[in-house]
Amino acid sequence: MRSGSIGFMNPENAAHPTGARDELARAIKAAVDEATREGSRRPTQVQIAKATEGKYRHRVSKSAISAWQSGGRIPESWAALSSFLRALEETASLPQGRLDDPKWVRLYERACAEQVPEPGPQAVTLRVRDTDPLELKVHRARTAEGGNAVPAYVPRDVDPAVRRAMSRAGQHGGVILLVGDSTAGKTRCAYEAMTAVLPDHLLVVPRHVTEVPEAVSAVTRSAKAGERCVLWLNDMERYLGPEGMDLHGVRALRTAKATVLGTMRTRMHQQFPDDGLVQLAETFQVERLWSPPELDRAREELYENRDPRLRLALDQAADFGVAETLATGPQLWQRLCGASVVNGNPRGAALVWAAIDLALAGLTDPLPAELLEELHEDYLPGRNKQLLCPEPLDEALAWATTPPDAVTRLLIPDGPGLRAFDYLLDAHLRASGTSPDFIPERVWETALRVGTERRQRFDIALAAHANERIDISRRALRPLADAGDVDGLRGLGVLCEREDRAEAAQWLQLACDAGDVLSHRLMGNLHFRQQDRVAAEEWYRKAAEAGDEVSQSYYRGEPTPVPTRAPQTPDAPLPLHEADEVDDGEEDWEEEDYGPTPRTLRILRAAFGLLADMAYDELEEIGDARVDLQDNYAFLFSDMPVLTWRQKTGWRRQMARCFDDLADDIEVGNWPLPTCTGEEMAMHLALDHASSMVTDEPDLVTELVKGLPEEPGDYDWELCMTTFLEDTDVLFLYEPWSQGIEDPHSPLNQHLGIAGLEADRWFKPFYEGRARDPERGFRR
Incomplete structure (x- = not known):
C-alpha cells in the first residue's frame, strides 16, 4: 500500500x-x-x-x-x-x-x-472510535490558530432522530441515509452520530466503487467473528449503479446485521428512487439553512469558544447555511487564488478582487457590474496584461457568478448588482492584514467618488480607519461635518483620536456645542484615557446633566469602585480607579473565625428578601416596559446597568429569583456564593441596601438581629465583598468609559478576559457543578 x-x-x-x-x-x-x-x-x-x-x-x-x-x-x-x-x-x-x-x-x-x-482493491477497516473526520471526507474548514481544521460540532435538529435510528441499526442492522444539499453538514452529522452511538463497532470504508465487494466481504467475515460493523458510504451515489452494490451485497449486509451509513446530495437522491439500498434506507433530511434552535446552539458554542469561523458563519446565516459557510469558503478562496494563470480565469478573478477591495473600502452594497469592469484590469497580474490571455468579459462574469459545486459563488448576484462572498473578504484580511497600503489608492478614490450617501461615508471612514488611513477618514466625513452633521462631527472626533487627540477634542467640542449628548461622555472618555481623571469626571457630570443615561446611572448609583486592573489597549490606555492597599498576607487570624458574623448575615438575608419582594412588585407594574431614570423609573430595575433596561418580564423574573436564591443560601446555613452574573449583581445591590438599612433604619435592624450576640466584626460589608465575590467585573457595566465591554468580541473585553456580562447570559451558571436546580421555579 x-x-x-x-x-x-x-x-x-x-x-x-x-x-x-x-x-x-x-x-x-x-x-x-x-x-x-x-x-x-x-x-x-x-x-x-x-x-x-x-x-x-x-x-x-x-x-x-x-x-x-x-x-x-x-x-x-x-x-x-x-x-x-x-x-x-x-x-x-x-x-x-x-x-x-x-x-x-x-x-x-x-x-x-x-x-x-501494490495491493489490489481493499476497503479500510478500523474501529469507529479511531476514525478521523477529515479522512472520512468531513469538509475541512479554514484552519484555526491552533491548527484545528474541524470546528466544534454544533448539534443539528435532526441529530436525536438519526441517533435513535443508529442505535436500532447497531443492534439489528439497517440502512441510514442523510440527504441534503452540498455542504449542508450531512457528513459531519453522520460522523458525530456514529462516533457517539457506535464507537466500538468496526468501520469499513470502501474508497472506490470497485472495492464494494471486498467491503461487503469484510463485513461478512467480521459478523461471523462476532464483530458488528458500520459500512460507511459517503456520497452513496458513487457506490450504486451497475458496478456498485448489487442485490447480493444488500442481502449479505442484512444477514450480517450491519449498519450502512450513507450520505447523498438531494439532486442525486432523486436520480436513484428505485435502487435497492436507497429503498431500504431510513432517510433523514439535513437542511442547508439552519433553524432558529440550531442558530441558538451555534451562538452558545460561539460564546463558549469564540471561534472566528463560527462567528463568520453566523453573520451569514440569513443567506447561507452555517456548515456551508464553514466548508465552502476555503474552496472558493483556493479557486480564486489559483485563477490568475494562463488558461485560467484571470479576468474573472480580477473582477472578484475588485469587488473584494471595494467592499473592504466601505462599499458594502451590491456593486454595479460596470464599476467592477472599470477597475478590474488593475488586478490582472504583470505589466503586459495580455500575456495571460484573459478570457472575454462575459465569460469572466459567468465564471465568477457560477457556483462550482455548491450554492455559493465568488460573486453573488444581489438585486441590480454583485457582491463578493463575505468569506473572501475575511480570508483576504487574514492573509494580508490591514495596512495603509492594503487597499489600492484608486479603490479609495473610487469609493469616495461613488459612495456619496451618508451611510456610505461613515462606512468608508471606518474602513479607512481600520487601515490607518486617517486622511481618507477625514475626507469621507468632512463634507458631513462641514454641513453641521452632528454624527459627522462626533465621528471625526472618535476616528482622529489615535492620530491627534487635540484635533479629536476640537471635533467633539463642536459636537457638544451643537447639543450632542453622547459627545459629552466621549469627551470624558478622551480625558480618562489621557489619565486626567478630574477633567473626565467633569465631562461625565456634564453628560449626566445633558441627559446621557449611562452617565446618569453612573452618578446616581455611586457604584462600588472596580478592581484595580489596568487595561491597556494598543491605542487607548484605560487606567482604572486608584489601587487599593495591597494585603501583605501577614494578618494573624484563624481560618475558622474568618467570615461575616451572624448579625451581618441576618441583615444581608433580610436585604435579599426585601429586594426580591420589590422586584416582584415592580414586575406587576412595569411588565415588559423599558425602564429609565425619568418617567419610567423603577427603583430596583433602574438601579441596574443601562444595558438591562430593555429586558423583558422573563429576564426580570429570573433576576428577582437571584435575590431569593441567595437569601435561601443564608437561610439553610450556607454562605451566599453567587453562581452567575445575575446573582453577582444581586449581591452588590443587597450589600448596598443592607448598608443603608444599618445606617438609616437602626430600629428595624435591632429587631432583625434580636437574640444574636454582638461582635466587633458586625456589618463589615467590605469583608462580605471579598468573601462572597470572586471579582467585581459586573460593576464595569456602570463605568462610562467601558460601554460595550459586555461584547465578548470587543478588544477591551478580550484584553480583560471577562465573560458573562451580556444581559442574556446573566443567568448562565459559572460552573456546571454549582448550577442551581433548573426546576426550582419562582416564588411568584
Whole structure:
C-alpha cells in the first residue's frame, strides 16, 4: 500500500508486516509503550494526535498513528514522524528530547526505500472510535490558530432522530441515509452520530466503487467473528449503479446485521428512487439553512469558544447555511487564488478582487457590474496584461457568478448588482492584514467618488480607519461635518483620536456645542484615557446633566469602585480607579473565625428578601416596559446597568429569583456564593441596601438581629465583598468609559478576559457543578 494513503488494515486483523516497515512499526509501538511506562501520564492516540495540532507541528491523525503502529502504512514524511515523537513526549510528560535518537531517521529512510507490492482493491477497516473526520471526507474548514481544521460540532435538529435510528441499526442492522444539499453538514452529522452511538463497532470504508465487494466481504467475515460493523458510504451515489452494490451485497449486509451509513446530495437522491439500498434506507433530511434552535446552539458554542469561523458563519446565516459557510469558503478562496494563470480565469478573478477591495473600502452594497469592469484590469497580474490571455468579459462574469459545486459563488448576484462572498473578504484580511497600503489608492478614490450617501461615508471612514488611513477618514466625513452633521462631527472626533487627540477634542467640542449628548461622555472618555481623571469626571457630570443615561446611572448609583486592573489597549490606555492597599498576607487570624458574623448575615438575608419582594412588585407594574431614570423609573430595575433596561418580564423574573436564591443560601446555613452574573449583581445591590438599612433604619435592624450576640466584626460589608465575590467585573457595566465591554468580541473585553456580562447570559451558571436546580421555579 502506498505511503500516505488512507487505506490500511484494521490493526487487530492486519497481516504481520515484514522488513524495514516491520522494524519501523515495532519501533513506534515500542516508543509508545516506553512512554507509557516512564512518563507521568498515560498517552492515548487521541491525546497524541491533539498535541500534533499545535503551532509549527505537522498534524497527524489518530487513525494514522494506529496505522503506523500496525505496519499498515508508514508516515508520509519525516516531519510527520518527528511531530508524532514530540507530541508523544509532551502527552506522556517526558523530558523534551527524550525520544531524540539518530535511529529514527535511519529507520524511516529504510522503510521509505523498501519496495512493497501494490495491493489490489481493499476497503479500510478500523474501529469507529479511531476514525478521523477529515479522512472520512468531513469538509475541512479554514484552519484555526491552533491548527484545528474541524470546528466544534454544533448539534443539528435532526441529530436525536438519526441517533435513535443508529442505535436500532447497531443492534439489528439497517440502512441510514442523510440527504441534503452540498455542504449542508450531512457528513459531519453522520460522523458525530456514529462516533457517539457506535464507537466500538468496526468501520469499513470502501474508497472506490470497485472495492464494494471486498467491503461487503469484510463485513461478512467480521459478523461471523462476532464483530458488528458500520459500512460507511459517503456520497452513496458513487457506490450504486451497475458496478456498485448489487442485490447480493444488500442481502449479505442484512444477514450480517450491519449498519450502512450513507450520505447523498438531494439532486442525486432523486436520480436513484428505485435502487435497492436507497429503498431500504431510513432517510433523514439535513437542511442547508439552519433553524432558529440550531442558530441558538451555534451562538452558545460561539460564546463558549469564540471561534472566528463560527462567528463568520453566523453573520451569514440569513443567506447561507452555517456548515456551508464553514466548508465552502476555503474552496472558493483556493479557486480564486489559483485563477490568475494562463488558461485560467484571470479576468474573472480580477473582477472578484475588485469587488473584494471595494467592499473592504466601505462599499458594502451590491456593486454595479460596470464599476467592477472599470477597475478590474488593475488586478490582472504583470505589466503586459495580455500575456495571460484573459478570457472575454462575459465569460469572466459567468465564471465568477457560477457556483462550482455548491450554492455559493465568488460573486453573488444581489438585486441590480454583485457582491463578493463575505468569506473572501475575511480570508483576504487574514492573509494580508490591514495596512495603509492594503487597499489600492484608486479603490479609495473610487469609493469616495461613488459612495456619496451618508451611510456610505461613515462606512468608508471606518474602513479607512481600520487601515490607518486617517486622511481618507477625514475626507469621507468632512463634507458631513462641514454641513453641521452632528454624527459627522462626533465621528471625526472618535476616528482622529489615535492620530491627534487635540484635533479629536476640537471635533467633539463642536459636537457638544451643537447639543450632542453622547459627545459629552466621549469627551470624558478622551480625558480618562489621557489619565486626567478630574477633567473626565467633569465631562461625565456634564453628560449626566445633558441627559446621557449611562452617565446618569453612573452618578446616581455611586457604584462600588472596580478592581484595580489596568487595561491597556494598543491605542487607548484605560487606567482604572486608584489601587487599593495591597494585603501583605501577614494578618494573624484563624481560618475558622474568618467570615461575616451572624448579625451581618441576618441583615444581608433580610436585604435579599426585601429586594426580591420589590422586584416582584415592580414586575406587576412595569411588565415588559423599558425602564429609565425619568418617567419610567423603577427603583430596583433602574438601579441596574443601562444595558438591562430593555429586558423583558422573563429576564426580570429570573433576576428577582437571584435575590431569593441567595437569601435561601443564608437561610439553610450556607454562605451566599453567587453562581452567575445575575446573582453577582444581586449581591452588590443587597450589600448596598443592607448598608443603608444599618445606617438609616437602626430600629428595624435591632429587631432583625434580636437574640444574636454582638461582635466587633458586625456589618463589615467590605469583608462580605471579598468573601462572597470572586471579582467585581459586573460593576464595569456602570463605568462610562467601558460601554460595550459586555461584547465578548470587543478588544477591551478580550484584553480583560471577562465573560458573562451580556444581559442574556446573566443567568448562565459559572460552573456546571454549582448550577442551581433548573426546576426550582419562582416564588411568584
